[in-house]
């Protein structure tokens with residue numbers, strides 16, 4: 271590493287040369303974290319309202335997580351799925367109780383959980399066909415959806431940029447206008463083996479499904495034996511103030527997927543399903559080398575038990591409700607804020623310009639508050655569940671100042687030079 275360069279600059283240069291060009295990272299080198307704060311190599315603390323994209327629900331360096339990792343690391347890290355270990359059933363009993371579903375498959379990421387769901391839906395339709403029912407192999411997925419980066423997941427993901435360079439992806443997917451019941455009814459047929467829905471779209475801009483839409487999807491699936499697949503990788507595990515977002519709607523899907531917060535930062539995913547759906551899988555049809563190992567299961571158990579002991583669903587509802595109220599206050603103060611959406615600690619505000627959203631997120635970062643921009647115009651908040659009202663106040667005050675400054679500069683500039691492009695010309 272060259273002398274005279276900071277550690278960050280050296281790492282940046284090395285990554286630029288060595289790593290696949292897939293990420294646009296912020297020029298910050300993170301070395302630690304505690305509670306709701308991340309710390310960079312210079313000792314600066316950042317208020318983290320994104321928690322590693324909805325992952326670190328208990329924040330950083332949580333004692334229960336550290337203890338579970340330490341204890342299990344001394345006992346056993348890996349067994350393979352050729353043997354039993356003591357934590358699989360312990361975790362499965364919790365997840366089935368929390369979800370209202372019957373059976374669990376563990377894996378290592380969100381996209382792997384979603385691939386499992388797609389495969390199960392296809393296999394289940396095959397079982398129904400063998401029993402004489404009329405049901406095809408197609409999926410309906412939603413506009414603005416995001417389900418991950420592997421071939422089946424990108425096939426059900428709406429954004430063309432994520433899908434088209436990799437064509438041909440999995441065939442048999444048609445997109446439906448999200449929350450458009452008429453479009454859903456029109457595109458549904460006995461050709462469909464599954465309807466794919468994020469109960470609250472995450473990457474798509476924090477857009478909750480409407481009650482009518484989710485109810486219509488449930489009813490259509492019931493009419494043919496197709497499965498309702500609820501992707502709760504971002505919205506599940508308490509993020510919205512219920513264990514699963516579908517519980518706000520009183521609707522039970524046939525399949526749901528979890529990942530992001532389940533092991534608070536260790537890679538883990540899970541697919542949960544009904545007994546009826548589960549009968550489509552038999553030994554050897556699906557599997558994973560690392561999935562559901564003793565370490566991640568022990569940590570997920572610690573995460574769930576900590577959430578229960580500390581009554582965190584109520585805390586998420588309380589602080590999330592307060593956060594949303596403060597965002598509504600921002601909307602009343604700033605014309606550029608056109609919508610406030612979400613539930614619990616899965617929140618977003620829509621701004622009237624993509625450029626403004628980009629600059630607002632960057633300025634928050636400059637003030638050491640981490641948020642992100644998704645779906646061009648949406649500022650997204652996915653903070654740790656341990657967030658407190660004072661943190662909300664800090665963030666809202668910062669955002670209020672930033673929006674005020676950015677929009678008054680824009681207005682002033684617009685006043686001086688109505689033809690914006692001619693500023694440089």
Ligand SMILES: *Cc1c(COP(=O)(O)O)cnc(C)c1O
Pocket residue numbers: 379380381382384416417418419468472473501502503504505529530
């Ligand atoms: C993040 C996310 C995924 C993909 O998860 P990975 O762990 O990145 O594969 C899938 N679905 C939703 C709703 C997500 O938010």
